[in-house]
Amino acid sequence: MSSEVVIVLDFGYSLDDNKLSTVDEIALATLQYAKSRDYNCVILAQSKTYEQIGGLSGWELDQLYELPVGQSTSFGTGGGSTWQVLNAAKDFMDQHNLGTDAVLFTHELHFDRAQKQAAKIGIRVQKPEHTLLPILCHSTAAQWWCRNRLFWRLREMFGCILLRQKGQL
Numbered sequence: 001m002s003s004e005v006v007i008v009l010d011f012g013y014s015l016d017d018n019k020l021s022t023v024d025e026i027a028l029a030t031l032q033y034a035k036s037r038d039y040n041c042v043i044l045a046q047s048k049t050y051e052q053i054g055g056l057s058g059w060e061l062d063q064l065y066e067l068p069v070g071q072s073t074s075f076g077t078g079g080g081s082t083w084q085v086l087n088a089a090k091d092f093m094d095q096h097n098l099g100t101d102a103v104l105f106t107h108e109l110h111f112d113r114a115q116k117q118a119a120k121i122g123i124r125v126q127k128p129e130h131t132l133l134p135i136l137c138h139s140t141a142a143q144w145w146c147r148n149r150l151f152w153r154l155r156e157m158f159g160c161i162l163l164r165q166k167g168q169l
Contacts, residue, residue: 003063004037005098006030007089007125008045008053009082009106009114012051012146022107025134029074030105032062035130042098044089046080049105065092082114083168086121093123100124108133109152113160117169132152 008030012022014021027049034041042063046052050066067088070080093099104125108112111133117168118125145155163169 003098003144004041004101005093005102006033006043006091006128007086007102007104007118007123008049009085009104009110010041010046010048010080010090011107011110011134012141012143013048014138015142016140017142019138020136021138022136022146023048023052024060026105026107027056027138031056031061031129033103033131036130039063041103044092044102054149060126067092081168082110083121083163086114086123087116090121090123100109101126103128106133107137107146108135109149111168113156113163116161117163121166124141128138 008026010023011026013056014162030043030053036045039061042055042065043061044065045066046067046071053061060131063080067085067086067087102126104111104114104118105128111127115125137146139147141147145151
């Protein structure tokens with residue numbers, strides 16, 4: 001495989017499937033990016049975003065893979081954490097000889113920390129060219145810290161301390 005690698009992280013999936021969420025925005029941005037690359041990319045997506053990408057009709061993606069690590073439910077050191085998703089992506093990239101460079105899709109608030117964690121794991125990530133990452137927070141997000149910027153900043157203040165203690169940042 002010589003395709004570009006795209007890693008997609010969940011952020012702020014909705015408690016109500018009928019309401020727009022950040023996951024929807026991330027999925028759409030990822031698909032638009034893939035289309036701009038004539039679908040010549042390997043997309044490694046966390047569970048909720050994987051479901052959204054796969055569920056959108058009219059897109060021909062034969063290189064869409066789920067990173068089956070679940071959803072983060074805490075300060076991000078356990079199941080479904082950014083660290084676990086990025087480790088699963090690195091394992092996939094190593095198994096398929098995809099190198100260490102990737103484009104990362106997530107929420108704009110999440111990108112800087114995710115980029116630092118990716119570097120610690122051995123993945124060089126960058127923002128997608130000519131594509132804006134989502135910037136809005138949605139009040140219907142299942143994860144309280146994704147509902148607004150203040151909640152995100154509070155979680156990051158305390159969460160980053162834990163991540164550093166665990167060697168994940």
